[in-house]
Amino acid sequence: MKKVSVILLAVAGLLALGWWGYRSQRVAPGAAVEITEARSPAAAARPGGAAASRPGGSAAAGPVGVEVAQAAAMAMADEVQAVGTLKANESVVVRPEIAGRIVAIGFSDGARVARGALLVSLDASVLAAQAEQARAELALAQTSFERTRDLAGRQFVSGSALDQAAATLKVQQARLSLAEAQLAKTRIRAPFGGVLGLRNVSVGEVVKDGAELVMLEDVSSMKVDLRLPERFLGQLRPGQSIGVEVDAFPGKSFLATLDALDAQVDANGRSVLARGRLANPDGALRSGMFAKARIVLREKPQATVVPEEAILPVGADSFIFRIEDGKALRVAVRTGLRRDGRVEILDGVRPGDTVVVAGHQRLTRDAMAVRVVDAGAAQEAAPGPGPASGPAAGAAARGG
Structure with a gap:
């Protein structure tokens, strides 16, 4: 048994020695040198070291x-950008104050009219007759008052009779004024000069009081309403320049002037409503247009x-x-x-x-x-x- 054990130990030793020789042959002789260089940065950084000798090393790098x-x-200008909506300087929907039948229309769609121009005429036959009746009753009351005043001057009638005649005269005067006012409402005129929209009625149509007849807008100048963050409130002043651009005229800028600020800040959006005005002599701009605006807060030359x-x-x-x-x-x-x-x-x-x-x-x-x-x-x-x-x-x- 001892002899077998010695032989086994000898074989094991020979196998271990052969394995060591095999491993040593697979490692290249220069590998240890490379590893040493890689793990020795201090040696590479020394003058004359590998880094200094290799072209392109850090020691050879220029500026x-x-x-x-x-x-x-x-x-430069300090400015704030915002979006808003264009509005006409004046805008109104023309409506009749009394009901009636339309007998004449004095405008065409989209026409430009002057202030006081007759737009629509309603049937005035009944109201004209009432006004004529009130005029006749007024004439009679005037004659009665003059006669009573003459008689009162000669002491033929009492003072109360004169007072009653004077009161009757004033009542008839009021009735005539009422009839004439109602008659005048049958002729609907433009409250200001501007451009009309598209009419919604035709001749012969019976309209009620308050019915929409046509839109009238003064577009000689426009208003632009903008909502700005409240942090700019202290830098906004009336008279500041506003550059306005609209999608309908790409590449063209319109100059507006800040006209007024709203009296209060919107608590929901923490914004203030600012209104600017800009000229529109050719009427190219229209109400409702989407506007992109730039307000110049201050300039630095x-x-x-x-x-x-x-x-x-x-x-x-x-x-x-x-x-x-x-x-x-x-x-x-x-x-x-x-x-x-x-x-x-x-x-x-x-x-x-x-x-x-x-x-x-x-x-x-x-x-x-x-x-x-x-x-x-x-x-x-x-x-x-x-x-x-x-x-x-x-x-x-x-x-x-």
Whole structure:
């Protein structure tokens, strides 16, 4: 048994030795060196190390390439945008005050009429007869009053008889005025000059009092009603300019003026109703049009602006990389108005300064050397490295 055990142990040892030799042959001789280099960054960073000797290593990297733009001074306006509805300066639905049969229509659809123009005539035969009767009774009462006054002057009648005659005269005068007023209501006239809509009645039709005859609107000027957030209430003043655009005339802008503000703020929407007025001499604008408006709150004739791409937001702060002497300086700025891809800079940048608009992600620290990759005047404002720093410059110095 002991001999068998010794033989088994010897076989096991030979197998283990063979397995070790097999593993050692599969590992390349240079692999240990590569692993050592990968796990020894400090050795690679030493002068003369692998990183320094390899082309393209960090020690051979030049200035960072960035794109730049110039800060400029331009006029900007602080404005608020809103949507609203156009309304005519004056608008009314023409209605009869009394019932009657239409005997004449004095207008055509969509016509322009002057103030006082006769629009519709109702049958006035009955009311005209009543007015004539009241006129005759008034004449009789006038004659009776004069006779009674003459007799009272000669003491033939009492004073009460004279008073009764005077009262009868006033009653007849009132009856005549009533009859004439009712007669006048059979002739319906335009309360103001404007443009008529489409009529809703025809000749011979019997209409009731209050029936809709036609719409009349004064479109010589228009009103635009806008709802604005209440936070702008303190900046709104009558007389401020309003730019109005409507879908019916794309690309055309109309100038309006803020006329008035509503007396109260809507508690539901927390908004205030503002009304502007604009001229409409050719009558192109109509009531009910959807309007897009811009109200100019204040104007800045010389605002310092940069492209939006130059702004680097970090939390609640904003930064800009300003180019000075070929280096990118990180500058904290305060922004103001934004308009058409440009941002107003309140401080930190002046007109004419060169700022970075692309390549921020490569600027890992302040005051890094940079080279401008876009052409033009911006490249002259931020010159790149010296002639011997780039590969092309080195080739030129070597004569090829």
